[in-house]
Amino acid sequence: MFTTSFTQLVDIQYPIVQAGMAGGITTPKLVASVSNAGGLGTIGAGYLTPDSLRTTIRAVKELTNRPFGVNLFVVQETLPNEEEMERMNRHLDLIREMLGIERRQRIYRYSESFEDQIQVVLDEHVPVFSFTFGIPSQEVLKHLKHHRIVVLGTATTVDEALQLEASGVDAIVVQGSEAGGHRGTFGTSAMDALVGTMALVPQVVDHVCVPVIASGGIMDGRGLIASLALGASAVQMGTAFVVCVESGAHELYKEAVLRSHEDETQITFAYSGKAARGIRTKFMQDMNGYPGKIPPYPVQNALTQDIRQAAAKQRNPEYMSLWAGQGVRLTTNRTAQAIVQECAQEAMAVLENLDGHRNL
Amino acid sequence: MFTTSFTQLVDIQYPIVQAGMAGGITTPKLVASVSNAGGLGTIGAGYLTPDSLRTTIRAVKELTNRPFGVNLFVVQETLPNEEEMERMNRHLDLIREMLGIERRQRIYRYSESFEDQIQVVLDEHVPVFSFTFGIPSQEVLKHLKHHRIVVLGTATTVDEALQLEASGVDAIVVQGSEAGGHRGTFGTSAMDALVGTMALVPQVVDHVCVPVIASGGIMDGRGLIASLALGASAVQMGTAFVVCVESGAHELYKEAVLRSHEDETQITFAYSGKAARGIRTKFMQDMNGYPGKIPPYPVQNALTQDIRQAAAKQRNPEYMSLWAGQGVRLTTNRTAQAIVQECAQEAMAVLENLDGHRNL
Numbered sequence: 001m002f003t004t005s006f007t008q009l010v011d012i013q014y015p016i017v018q019a020g021m022a023g024g025i026t027t028p029k030l031v032a033s034v035s036n037a038g039g040l041g042t043i044g045a046g047y048l049t050p051d052s053l054r055t056t057i058r059a060v061k062e063l064t065n066r067p068f069g070v071n072l073f074v075v076q077e078t079l080p081n082e083e084e085m086e087r088m089n090r091h092l093d094l095i096r097e098m099l100g101i102e103r104r105q106r107i108y109r110y111s112e113s114f115e116d117q118i119q120v121v122l123d124e125h126v127p128v129f130s131f132t133f134g135i136p137s138q139e140v141l142k143h144l145k146h147h148r149i150v151v152l153g154t155a156t157t158v159d160e161a162l163q164l165e166a167s168g169v170d171a172i173v174v175q176g177s178e179a180g181g182h183r184g185t186f187g188t189s190a191m192d193a194l195v196g197t198m199a200l201v202p203q204v205v206d207h208v209c210v211p212v213i214a215s216g217g218i219m220d221g222r223g224l225i226a227s228l229a230l231g232a233s234a235v236q237m238g239t240a241f242v243v244c245v246e247s248g249a250h251e252l253y254k255e256a257v258l259r260s261h262e263d264e265t266q267i268t269f270a271y272s273g274k275a276a277r278g279i280r281t282k283f284m285q286d287m288n289g290y291p292g293k294i295p296p297y298p299v300q301n302a303l304t305q306d307i308r309q310a311a312a313k314q315r316n317p318e319y320m321s322l323w324a325g326q327g328v329r330l331t332t333n334r335t336a337q338a339i340v341q342e343c344a345q346e347a348m349a350v351l352e353n354l355d356g357h358r359n360l
Numbered sequence: 361m362f363t364t365s366f367t368q369l370v371d372i373q374y375p376i377v378q379a380g381m382a383g384g385i386t387t388p389k390l391v392a393s394v395s396n397a398g399g400l401g402t403i404g405a406g407y408l409t410p411d412s413l414r415t416t417i418r419a420v421k422e423l424t425n426r427p428f429g430v431n432l433f434v435v436q437e438t439l440p441n442e443e444e445m446e447r448m449n450r451h452l453d454l455i456r457e458m459l460g461i462e463r464r465q466r467i468y469r470y471s472e473s474f475e476d477q478i479q480v481v482l483d484e485h486v487p488v489f490s491f492t493f494g495i496p497s498q499e500v501l502k503h504l505k506h507h508r509i510v511v512l513g514t515a516t517t518v519d520e521a522l523q524l525e526a527s528g529v530d531a532i533v534v535q536g537s538e539a540g541g542h543r544g545t546f547g548t549s550a551m552d553a554l555v556g557t558m559a560l561v562p563q564v565v566d567h568v569c570v571p572v573i574a575s576g577g578i579m580d581g582r583g584l585i586a587s588l589a590l591g592a593s594a595v596q597m598g599t600a601f602v603v604c605v606e607s608g609a610h611e612l613y614k615e616a617v618l619r620s621h622e623d624e625t626q627i628t629f630a631y632s633g634k635a636a637r638g639i640r641t642k643f644m645q646d647m648n649g650y651p652g653k654i655p656p657y658p659v660q661n662a663l664t665q666d667i668r669q670a671a672a673k674q675r676n677p678e679y680m681s682l683w684a685g686q687g688v689r690l691t692t693n694r695t696a697q698a699i700v701q702e703c704a705q706e707a708m709a710v711l712e713n714l715d716g717h718r719n720l
Contacts, residue, residue, distance in 0.1 A: 015717075196558065351715075
């Protein structure tokens with residue numbers, strides 16, 4: 001029904017990418033449903049061990065023979081600053097006490113090894129690989145090309161898009177400030193790179209030749225056509241899929257997204273040490289008053305993991321991470337297939353409507 | 361060439377509104393050129409005395425017989441806190457010293473009287489009246505209706521749009537976070553109401569019945585069609601017109617906008633006490649370190665006026681207010697007529713292009 005340079009590149013029917021949201025949301029069923037419906041499903045694999053990534057990829061392959069993607073975090077391993085970490089841990093202990101849990105004796109690993117994860121992507125010949133937070137080494141990118149894997153990078157500014165294009169990616173996800181979850185910013189301060197999708201997409205399109213995938217605040221067929229009008233070749237939607245039937249998101253997380261308003265999200269470093277947009281919680285507010293420096297990702301992410309897990313178990317959303325974009329009012333609980341197909345149908349209706357504005 | 365509910369409402373050819381930017385940008389020539397080109401020109405009259413507003417309206421009428429608008433600020437008069445003000449003034453004295461100017465002995469008026477300004481709008485039978493920062497009294501709105509003046513309010517959230525619709529406005533300007541200049545927020549904290557245009561427009565459209573005018577990051581025919589796709593009936597563009605030939609903006613202000621990048625603006629309270637987006641300056645940075653509370657609008661605006669004026673005279677843009685939205689890379693120095701007509705032409709080309717995505 002739609003043909004764009006991106007649908008041709010990855011061989012999908014609709015220019016709709018389901019964002020590779022990490023943290024258990026993108027179940028094999030969700031990913032396969034999106035791909036089977038004509039979009040591009042994506043495994044959010046940032047936090048997956050190489051073994052569980054392999055298992056998940058194989059589960060998706062069982063459920064679809066259509067193209068799908070894997071999304072990973074490109075993270076600089078930095079040695080944690082012990083003093084900074086201990087100070088944060090003492091602050092977090094107050095919350096742990098309230099939740100009735102104890103600080104873990106030791107954190108063995110702050111994040112998964114990107115090298116081991118990418119090896120699984122190569123071994124399994126995943127059709128599409130997308131990444132965020134930076135740019136993989138030229139060696140990694142060469143291996144991906146060699147395996148004929150389509151590679152998508154994430155940019156939040158024109159300069160980042162230019163760097164990605166120069167690195168040889170096949171297409172660029174342009175993340176506007178509306179987007180939920182982690183900011184992909186790697187070329188400047190994340191707080192400076194909060195540019196709205198309406199402004200960002202055409203500015204990037206004017207500077208790169210590869211297809212652009214618009215993301216941030218796109219929720220339905222209106223956003224899809226708006227993005228194509230701005231020069232994008234496809235859209236990436238995250239928040240819309242968080243609440244869908246196949247999503248692995250916690251029930252309370254889904255409920256919070258479904259009832260939130262457009263002005264109830266904010267950018268925070270509180271949960272992971274990296275800027276991310278989510279629904280305002282007591283934990284964010286509490287961390288606003290933290291007098292020290294929040295340790296950078298992935299350290300803070302590892303430090304708060306037990307708190308988030310305990311809060312989920314205790315059904316206390318105020319200490320869970322409720323990542324969501326600014327389009328929250330447009331979420332409805334449907335199947336992933338319904339989201340993809342209704343988005344495409346609505347897009348056709350929007351095109352008809354636009355025709356009505358022409359009276360030459 | 362275009363027909364929307366908004367073009368019919370105000371009887372214009374193209375669904376393009378030139379934003380009523382205050383501070384000398386919207387010369388009669390600019391306003392009339394936009395209207396003569398088929399859009400809706402707007403006098404940014406927030407800072408104009410009733411007398412100069414009357415003179416400006418008459419000058420516009422000399423130059424066009426097409427509809428045009430006047431934009432005013434709906435401001436709650438608050439008594440300034442003398443202590444807060446003196447503390448700020450002592451801080452500003454350091455900047456005054458650097459610029460070689462002295463603090464004014466007394467400020468006779470913090471802002472113009474809205475009542476006196478609106479009387480001129482009524483007397484002069486201005487075709488369109490738009491406002492921001494709040495909602496005028498029912499009495500004022502009744503007088504406007506009685507004079508058959510089309511009334512446009514400004515919203516930055518769904519709730520504000522609902523309040524505006526309930527007050528009886530004819531259409532609503534929906535201001536996304538990309539927009540340059542002052543935020544129109546009146547129903548919540550301005551920092552909470554920074555919702556991107558892509559996300560905000562469809563959420564408002566779903567909740568109101570009056571025509572919606574999208575604003576924030578819209579720079580050309582791509583943004584125009586994108587906005588119509590999102591359900592808007594027109595767009596409002598400000599930054600695009602700041603740099604045009606007829607604009608009264610200071611030459612250095614125009615140059616700064618023309619060379620800026622999408623990530624070089626920020627929201628600040630420094631200049632006026634009210635949240636506004638502009639190109640980052642030394643003055644903003646300096647005020648970031650101010651330990652006290654910035655006096656609210658219009659007090660801070662009156663306090664910094666001499667500094668902004670001296671900086672302009674001395675050709676020092678770092679202490680001028682350089683209001684601009686996040687679409688700055690898309691600005692080019694053209695006539696206002698060229699902006700309107702090229703936007704409409706590009707919009708038709710975008711529609712053709714979108715047709716290409718359909719292969720039913």
